[in-house]
Amino acid sequence: MTTPELRDKDHQILQQIHQGNNDVQKITSATTHENHHVTYAFQKLEDLGLIEVTKPEGTVERTINGQKRVFQHPKQAELTEKGEEHLKESEREHIDEYDDLSHNELVEKIHGLEKQIEELEKKFEVFRDQVQELI
Known part of the structure; x- marks a missing residue:
C-alpha cells in the first residue's frame, strides 16, 4: 500500500500526529517545519486519505518561549486507518532494508x-x- 509522492517532511508530520502532536502549532514546536509547510502537508495528507483534519472553535492557551499566549485553536489532525497502515508499512520497509x-x-x-x-x-x-x- 505504498502512498505516492510522500516527502520526508510529510512522513515526519504523520509520525508527529501518531505521537500525539496533533495540531499545527504542536508540530511546528516539535520540529523545524514552519506553519505554512505543516498546513500544506495537512492538506496533502488529507487528500491522500491518511489523516482527517478539523478546525476546532474557540481559543487555546499555550506557553510558548516561556510566555502564556492565547490564540485561535489551530487545525488538528487524526490519523486514519490508511495513515496508520502507511506508518506500519514504512517501518517494515525500513527494517527490510537491513534484513537483506x-x-x-x-x-x-x-x-x-x-x-x-x-x-x-x-x-x-x-x-x-x-x-x-x-x-
Whole structure:
C-alpha cells in the first residue's frame, strides 16, 4: 500500500500526529517545519486519505518561549486507518532494508554510522563553543 509522492517532511508530520502532536502549532514546536509547510502537508495528507483534519472553535492557551499566549485553536489532525497502515508499512520497509544485508555489510554499515556520529559530535562541540563565545 505504498502512498505516492510522500516527502520526508510529510512522513515526519504523520509520525508527529501518531505521537500525539496533533495540531499545527504542536508540530511546528516539535520540529523545524514552519506553519505554512505543516498546513500544506495537512492538506496533502488529507487528500491522500491518511489523516482527517478539523478546525476546532474557540481559543487555546499555550506557553510558548516561556510566555502564556492565547490564540485561535489551530487545525488538528487524526490519523486514519490508511495513515496508520502507511506508518506500519514504512517501518517494515525500513527494517527490510537491513534484513537483506550480509553480516559483513551490517558491520560495515555500523562502522560508517559510528564514524558519522563521531563527526557530528565534533561539529556540535565546535558549534557549542562558538555559541558560548557569543553569549
